[in-house]
Amino acid sequence: MADAQYCANVADSIHRAATRLVSAVQLATTARVRVSFFSKCFDSTCPDTLAATVPSRSLTVWVPDADSTWDPESDDIRRRTGRLVEYPQLVLRNLAARQNSQLLANSGSLLDPEYDVHMRLSADQHWWFPPPPSPHHSSHKPSSRIAPNQFDLSMVVLHELVHALGFGGVNLMQAGNGVNMMLPIAELKSVKDAGDDVGNMHQEVVRFRAPSVFESHLTAASDAATTTMLSDLARDITSAVDDAVHLPANIDTVNQALGHPSALHAASTLYSLATTPGAVTFSASPGGASAPGAPLMIETALTPLSPGSSLAHISQARYAESPDFLMTYQIPRGKSLDQLIGALGAGESGLGPRTLDVIRALGFKVKGRGDGDGGQRRRAAIE
Numbered sequence: 543m544a545d546a547q548y549c550a551n552v553a554d555s556i557h558r559a560a561t562r563l564v565s566a567v568q569l570a571t572t573a574r575v576r577v578s579f580f581s582k583c584f585d586s587t588c589p590d591t592l593a594a595t596v597p598s599r600s601l602t603v604w605v606p607d608a609d610s611t612w613d614p615e616s617d618d619i620r621r622r623t624g625r626l627v628e629y630p631q632l633v634l635r636n637l638a639a640r641q642n643s644q645l646l647a648n649s650g651s652l653l654d655p656e657y658d659v660h661m662r663l664s665a666d667q668h669w670w671f672p673p674p675p676s677p678h679h680s681s682h683k684p685s686s687r688i689a690p691n692q693f694d695l696s697m698v699v700l701h702e703l704v705h706a707l708g709f710g711g712v713n714l715m716q717a718g719n720g721v722n723m724m725l726p727i728a729e730l731k732s733v734k735d736a737g738d739d740v741g742n743m744h745q746e747v748v749r750f751r752a753p754s755v756f757e758s759h760l761t762a763a764s765d766a767a768t769t770t771m772l773s774d775l776a777r778d779i780t781s782a783v784d785d786a787v788h789l790p791a792n793i794d795t796v797n798q799a800l801g802h803p804s805a806l807h808a809a810s811t812l813y814s815l816a817t818t819p820g821a822v823t824f825s826a827s828p829g830g831a832s833a834p835g836a837p838l839m840i841e842t843a844l845t846p847l848s849p850g851s852s853l854a855h856i857s858q859a860r861y862a863e864s865p866d867f868l869m870t871y872q873i874p875r876g877k878s879l880d881q882l883i884g885a886l887g888a889g890e891s892g893l894g895p896r897t898l899d900v901i902r903a904l905g906f907k908v909k910g911r912g913d914g915d916g917g918q919r920r921r922a923a924i925e
Contacts, residue, residue, distance in 0.1 A: 551671040552663075552695065558672060559699035566891035566898060567707070568907040570639035573632055575706060576657040579665035592693060592873060594850070595661045595702040597630035597711070598654035602752045603645075625773070626752040632658035633708045633755060637905045659706040661699070669695040672878065690876040697879035700892055701868055708904045709869065709897075710854035712760075713751040714776065714812060716847050723809035724816060724847070725800070726750040726776045730793065746790040750780045755904055760840060760853070762815055763823045772815065772822065778808035816852050819843040819859070826903045838896050841871055856896070866894030 556577060582591065606624040629637070631653055638645040646653070670692035688694060705711070717723040729748045734741065753773035762770040779800070783789070786799035799805070815821045823837035839857040851871040858870040865888040867874075874882065879892055888894050893901070902908045
């Protein structure tokens with residue numbers, strides 16, 4: 543049972559992180575975040591996990607092409623052109639509020655009414671809490687100097703809050719049995735075998751999740767004139783299944799469809815990109831057009847693939863010693879957020895300029911910059 547002082551220190555660290563975030567990012571709606579603690583896994587797969595953040599719910603949205611004239615309120619659905627994209631609840635609520643749109647008008651039952659995001663923090667870490675900024679917090683007595691084996695909780699929470707804005711969410715996973723392929727995440731359900739009185743069950747694939755809004759900005763790094771989007775490779779896989787079977791369908795039938803050459807090629811290419819250093823970049827436009835300057839490199843140097851780290855962060859090798867250090871996958875031990883901000887030239891928010899580029903591309907307004915991507919979704923429709 544945590545004592546009152548520990549809980550007060552945790553609450554203060556969370557407040558500090560949230561204050562830093564909103565000093566740089568203007569949220570159009572209140573972000574509702576549930577914070578809880580977990581004890582480490584009792585195996586070797588995740589003993590060093592500091593935190594994890596997931597959206598309460600995600601919704602699939604039909605996003606029209608930039609030149610589309612299709613109107614979801616009046617036009618025939620067969621005329622629409624565009625793509626399906628999955629948005630975390632908070633990102634979608636923020637977009638709807640920014641646009642003053644009816645995007646979520648009939649989606650109340652699809653949203654979690656209490657929380658947008660669930661953040662879980664390790665209960666096993668010996669966290670470091672920043673010292674009080676004023677005498678008003680003198681009842682909190684954290685150590686004024688971080689120890690070599692400690693992590694700054696406020697930095698970890700800030701990192702997780704950026705994930706809460708959609709940064710790093712990808713709907714891809716490695717194929718089973720350690721095969722060097724990546725597939726879109728499949729939603730499954732258990733179904734009783736037809737004509738079976740014993741109760742035997744089989745699994746059916748209900749659907750494949752659409753590429754996430756973050757994933758829709760990921761491109762294969764290349765000097766070629768054409769751009770390969772990771773989301774297009776994922777759609778090549780689901781198209782091969784759609785051409786062969788009608789979902790929901792028995793998982794064995796779907797696996798047979800995944801053996802189509804086009805699906806195998808796309809799945810192998812996705813894995814290769816996700817595990818080859820320098821192979822994937824983030825493009826400010828979901829169509830693949832990069833902002834001026836060097837491309838933003840995504841983490842693809844981990845072999846084998848590391849779920850939650852690969853593709854979900856920016857390159858450790860490229861940005862760990864830069865103002866964008868916060869969103870690499872390894873949080874520095876024995877360093878406070880203020881120390882790193884001072885040493886690496888990040889702003890007071892702790893969010894580097896390239897990190898803010900990503901947040902803006904996801905649809906949030908970054909203070910001191912233009913409108914961002916919030917104006918490009920006005921004709922979107924919940925699927």
